[in-house]
Amino acid sequence: MPLRPSHDICPNTGCRLQYASWVDLKYHCWESGCRIVCNGCGRREILYPNDGERYWQHVRVENICTKSERHFTTPSNLTHHELTHRKPIFACLDYQRNFTLYGGMIIHLESGVCPSQIGELDLAESAALCYQCARFTLWLQRALGTAWAIWDLFMHVEFPACSQTLDDGIIRKLRVWPRNRHG
Structure with a gap:
């Protein structure tokens, strides 16, 4: 041609x-x-x-x-x-769904659409009952400098620029506590 x-x-x-x-x-x-x-x-x-x-x-x-x-x-x-694009490895607290970000799972729970019926107030109460809550609240205010939601914290920690990880210190305790309480 x-x-x-x-x-x-x-x-x-x-x-x-x-x-x-x-x-x-x-x-x-x-x-x-x-x-x-x-x-x-x-x-x-x-x-x-x-x-x-x-x-x-x-x-x-x-x-x-x-x-x-x-x-x-x-x-x-x-x-x-x-x-x-991460592999979805974070399981919902009481539901057969996995999320790529732990913060995404928390958003799912806080939205009130999870069949587990665990919602924003339940997560806030769990955070307040956590032994490390006072340290967590101060850390969060320093890290984000704004009014907070639990998912804000986890999304911040999952971002590569943050030196904290989901498995370190206060964040680990805050992450494990709701699973022990609600899971």
């Missing part, structure tokens, strides 16, 4: 195959490995050479999730999004 400017042509020197549409050309590039395609950009010209150097620079500059190809305005937004 003679090459016509209206068709999409693989830019790879050894290939130069012609396709009837941009979508066909993208699939060719994905399947053959001729070029790396940024599917999330929506720009037709984004076909990167296989060496990947320009593509990875594009990923860094545009804050792109390499699993979903979604683009984010800030590195922080990308980091928050990447947490959603």
Whole structure:
């Protein structure tokens, strides 16, 4: 077939195959490995050479999730999004559902939609009864500097910029206490 400017042509020197549409050309590039395609950009010209150097620079500059190809305005937004790709390992306190973030499980409970009937007041009461509550409240005010909800704390701790982890000190005690009380 003679090459016509209206068709999409693989830019790879050894290939130069012609396709009837941009979508066909993208699939060719994905399947053959001729070029790396940024599917999330929506720009037709984004076909990167296989060496990947320009593509990875594009990923860094545009804050792109390499699993979903979604683009984010800030590195922080990308980091928050990447947490959603974790394996769901946090089981609801009394329900057969797992969450990728412990804070997500707490949001589920606080929303009042969990069949366990454990809600925001139950979690607040559990936190208040926890032996470490006074230390926890001071730590939370220092960490977040605002009015708080339990899920705010856990979401903060799960963010990589926080030096605390879910299995350390006061946070571990606060995380284990509701499971012992309600689970």
